[in-house]
Every structure is written in C-alpha cells, then in structure tokens.
Amino acid sequence: MLNCVIFDLDGVLVSTDELHYRAWKAIAEKLGVPFTRQDNMRQRGVSRMESLEVVLEKCPRTFTQDEKLALATEKNDLYRAMLTDLSRADALPGVRETLAMLRERGVVTAVGSSSKNTPEILQRTELGDGMQVVVSGLDITHSKPHPEVFAKAGERAGFAPQQCLVVEDAETGVRAGKAAGMRVLAVGAAKDNSEADFRFATLAETLPHWDEIFSAFEQA
Structure with a gap:
C-alpha cells in the first residue's frame, strides 16, 4: 500500500x-x-x-x-x-490539490530536502501545515544522491521503504529515492529519467493519475 x-x-x-x-x-x-x-x-x-x-x-x-x-x-x-518575497502564491500548480487529495486518502505527506532553508520556505508559502514530516538539510549528514534524507523521512513517518513514494525533479533526487528502496515519481527536469517508476511533466499533470499510482502499489 x-x-x-x-x-x-x-x-x-x-x-x-x-x-x-x-x-x-x-x-x-x-x-x-x-x-x-x-x-x-x-x-x-x-x-x-x-x-x-x-x-x-x-x-x-x-x-x-x-x-x-x-x-x-x-x-x-x-x-x-x-x-522574504516568497508567499502563498509561490506554491507550484497542483501542489495544494495534491496534498488535499492525499490527506483525504489518509496518506502521510512529508518533505525530504537537502536545503537548510526548508522550514522558512514552507512557512512563507504556507505549506508547512500540510506536511506531517519534514526532513531538511538541518537533519542530515549526506546530501543527495545519498538516500539519507528520504530514508529518514520514511522512518519518521513510520513506514517501510516499499510503502513510500518519493516525488523528485532532479536526477540526484531520483537516484536517492531509488537508493532508499522507494518508488519515485519524477517531474520537471527529471521527467525523462528511466530509473523513475512514474513520470510526468508537472505535479499538476499527475492529478488525474493517482488512482493508477495507488493501484501500482497495491499490485506489488
């Protein structure tokens, strides 16, 4: 699941x-x-x-x-x-809709980022309340493509790697997610990465396809 x-x-x-x-x-x-x-x-x-x-x-x-x-x-x-110029309007298209949909399905939402500025960015864009787990550059020793940030997020959420999906837009992030033993949804610059399990141009584009993603986990 x-x-x-x-x-x-x-x-x-x-x-x-x-x-x-x-x-x-x-x-x-x-x-x-x-x-x-x-x-x-x-x-x-x-x-x-x-x-x-x-x-x-x-x-x-x-x-x-x-x-x-x-x-x-x-x-x-x-x-x-x-x-300081960041605001709620700077969340990318599809983000809030995706978070709301995952909450409705009872899925834990987390952030795994190498950036030490993660807490401030989440606060300024008002995305922090939508995240139950946050692991940032303040919490890790190794940056991506090392799997530490995703492994730690999964552990804090209380789930095994096979129960977690990583959403990434960077090649190093895709490698980190796979190294953590997790499935990866690649978007943006990483959308053509053959290592990713699911690939879309944007997070907004994934919205009609989440049933397929959930089904893929159920069939594993």
Whole structure:
C-alpha cells in the first residue's frame, strides 16, 4: 500500500531556482568567473558546498576550507534575503490539490530536502501545515544522491521503504529515492529519467493519475 509520499522541495513544491541562480551568479561575478544557467542546472539537488564547487571549478586559484565556507555563507545570506518575497502564491500548480487529495486518502505527506532553508520556505508559502514530516538539510549528514534524507523521512513517518513514494525533479533526487528502496515519481527536469517508476511533466499533470499510482502499489 502507498502510505507515505515524500516530496522534494525546490522544483516540486516551490520554485526557487531563479533565486538560487541569482545568488550564485552574484558570487561568481565577485570572483570574476562566468556562471551560466547550465551551471545552475548542475547544482540541482546537491548540497550548498557541492554547488559552490560548480562555481569554483572555473576559478584559476585555490581556496581554503574557511574561504569556501565564507563564500557559501555569503551566497546563503543573499538567497535568504530574496526569500522574504516568497508567499502563498509561490506554491507550484497542483501542489495544494495534491496534498488535499492525499490527506483525504489518509496518506502521510512529508518533505525530504537537502536545503537548510526548508522550514522558512514552507512557512512563507504556507505549506508547512500540510506536511506531517519534514526532513531538511538541518537533519542530515549526506546530501543527495545519498538516500539519507528520504530514508529518514520514511522512518519518521513510520513506514517501510516499499510503502513510500518519493516525488523528485532532479536526477540526484531520483537516484536517492531509488537508493532508499522507494518508488519515485519524477517531474520537471527529471521527467525523462528511466530509473523513475512514474513520470510526468508537472505535479499538476499527475492529478488525474493517482488512482493508477495507488493501484501500482497495491499490485506489488
């Protein structure tokens, strides 16, 4: 049975990609290195320090760990300042309808995100009350594609991996969900990932298909 759905945050529930891009681009410009939207795509689903390495690989000089931490902190400060503009309207299409439908079916809804800003984003978009379990970058040691964030969310929800479905939009997130022993619904940038069990362009597009998803779990 499908008893728990674990949602990634950025790109699934809320789109903050543009904010991340602008903040990282500001750091790159400070360092005098180019930073493109393609570079930004490579940062999907990974930790802040791993994202920083994408920026620094174009820089001819080396950085100490303290310098890297300072740059990552500066980026996060820029990003958090931009988060103040987030509101209820920034939840992606289909999110609230999906959460309401899952609640009606008695399914536990959870968030599994590598972002340490998850609690603030959920609060500003008024999505926090719809989540019974939240596991963020504040709770984990390993970022995706390591399965820790999803495994921990499933454990906190009280269900075995085979009772959980991960919803992801990043390749690293799909790998993390599968590594956790869970089925994965891929949307957005990950919709063509052959490792995913279910694939749709957007979360809104999945709304007419949840009976099929539930049936797939029942038949397993």
